[in-house]
Amino acid sequence: MRNSGISLRRVFFACVLLGTAVCAWSLPVDSIANAVMQALAASRVSQADSFSRELVVALPENPYAAHIRSIVLYETGDYAAAFAQAQKSIDNLSAVGADIRMRLVNQYDYLKSAMPVLASFRAREGKHFIFYYADPKDSILANDVLNVLEQAREAMGSDLGYSPPDKIRVEAYRSRADFITVSTLTEDEVTRTGTIALCKFNRMLFVSPRAVARGYEWQKTIAHEYVHFIVSRIAGNVIPIWLHEGTARYLESRYLKEEPALSTVEQDLLFRAIKNNTLVSFSRMHPSMAKLKDAEEGATAFAEVFCAIRFVVAKAGYRGLRDIIRGASAGLDLDSLLTHTVGAGTRPFEEVFFEHLRSLGIKPVEGASITSKEFTEDNRPDEAVLFRKHVRLAELLLGQNRAQAAVKELERADSTGKTRSPWIMNxxxxxxxxNGEPANALKAYERSIFLFPEYCNGYFNSALLREKQGDAATAAALLRKTLEINPYHVPAREALVSLTRDKAEAERQKAILRVIQGE
Known part of the structure; x- marks a missing residue:
């Protein structure tokens, strides 16, 4: 870092003394631009900001200098100034070489398309984070966003030994379309792999749960992205994607003080990948999990890297994981660090890990399957329409006191012959x-929760039944879980208002309902 600063000062000094076209338009710009981009790649944004500011002061009319400044301003969150510099960079394109001209145009085009989204943000500031949202209804997320991230900050300070000194920006996007526009991912990548959040541009981005038909585990998702943020701050861009994602997946629930665990779907996918010899190699995960062929392969890869980090932590604890990340950041060979940590001798870590994974005896989970997130903007027909023939026949059978036959008919609604649809289970x-059989009803709801923990209606339906049975405490806990996944679930909030005996809490829930309903 110190050497980069000396180099920059020498470049500026030479530029001022010589004042030549060659100095002002080629060598200094390239040297300083490289230093700026290296600083950004290493997550040293304040250093990049300082370098780029010096650059535009020294070369105020240089389009490439304006371009570099635009990139840095964007990462600092000053979107309007970033766009202004991008506009300036294309005012005199003939002054720059053809090889970099397209970069300037692409940056301008990107910001031009993103600005309508970015300019609409409102802010809610916390102790160490600033939450930005565009839709007023997403203001109800603010307290949870800030609380979850404060807890994640404390956990990562302990586990990874780093807490950012600056306030971190986190942005909620009101639609999948807005997220795609800003993220630079394609619609195909987002749809195919289910990507719904990113750590990029020195901030965290996630799609509001309001944009997903039944919500999703968005709190755990932003904690996941925060782990990425910390790993990037510690190690810059030297950590491979599998280690990045594995660390984030393994540590994402640490803010809850929970022991990390595979989901039922991940367990089932790993069983099948091991059985069919279709494990995803670490190299195929590069440069992004979002670029794997489909959601199943992506989820399998996440399960693998989770197990890889669990393998490391089991051998050497969180200190061992921390030492690997810091060692790689210092330029040490990553595979040597990994093999030394797990005691693998001279064999490659991936080979040793896959051997370990196959030895675990992972079992299949009957009924587990991936469900794609349904976005509210998709206008897909709901399940009542898709399964209407089966539902109608089940109703007729129930009317004939043939409950078992009615259940079988609903189970047949799934083309696999298994109850793989959470809607069907509910x-x-x-x-x-x-039919007057609450015990069987609870079993169905509990199976939905076990196999599809992101499907909020499993918790909601179970809560209503528990309330009918007089178990208000369990009902309230299930309603809170429903709202954790889908904060916009109006019936769940209304039910919680009627259940709570705390007047202040009831008023808080009513206030949230007024925001959701646009009152």
Whole structure:
């Protein structure tokens, strides 16, 4: 870092003394631009900001200098100034070489398309984070965003030994389309792999749960992205994607003080990948999990890297993981660090890890399957329409006191012959309720929660039944879990208002309802 500063001062000094076209338009710009981009790649944004500011002061009419300044301003969150510099950079394109001209145009075009989204942000500031949102209804997320990230900050300070000194920007996007526009991912990549959040541009970006039909585990998602942020701050861009994602996946729930665990879907996918010899190599995960062929391969890769970090932590604890990341940042050979940590001798870590993974005896989980996130903007027909023939026949069978046959008919609604649809599972639960069999209904709801923990209606339906049975405490806990996944679930909030005995809490929930309903 110190050497870069000396080099820059020498470049500026030479530029001022010589004042030549060669100095002002080629060598100094290239040297300083490289230093700026290296600083950004290493997550040293304040250093890049200082370098780029000096650059535009020394070369105020240089289009490439304006371009570099635009990139840095964007990463600092000053979007209007970034766009102004991008506009300036294309005012005199003939002054720059053809090889970099397209970079200037691309940056301008990107910011021009992103600015309508970015300019609409409002801010809510916390102790160490600033939450930005565009839709007023997303203001209800602010307290949870700031609380979750403060807890994650404390956990990562302990686990990875680093807490950022600056306030970190986190942005909620009101739609998948807005997220795609700003993220630079393609619609195909987002749709195919289910990517819904990123750590990029020195900030965290996530799609509001309001944009997803039934919400998702967005709190754990932003904690996941925060781990990425910390790893980037510690090690810059030297950590491979598999280690980045594995660390984030393994540590994402540490803010809850929970022991990390595979999901049921991940366990089932790993079983199948091991059985069919279709494990995803670490090299195929580069440069991004979002670029794997589909959601199943992406989820398999996440399960693998979770297990890889669990393998490391089991051998050497969080200190061992921290030492690997810091060692790689210092330029040490990553594979040597990994093999030394797990005691693998001279064999490559990936080979040793896959051997370990195959030895675990991972079991399949019957009924587990990936469900794609349904965005509200998709206008897909809901399940009641998709399964209407089966539902209608089940209703007729129930009316004939043939509950078992009605359940079988609903199960047939899934083309696999297994109850892989969470909607079907919950319909089965409601059918059992109507037939006066609450124990069977609870089993259906609990199976939905076990296999599809992001499907909020499993918690909601179970909560309503628990309330009917007089178990208000369990019902309230299930309603809170429903709202953790989908904060915009109006019936769940209304039910929580009616259940709570705390007047202040009831008023808080009513205030949130007024925001959601646009009152």
């Amino acid at each position: 319909q089965i639960g409601q059918l059992w309720e109507r």
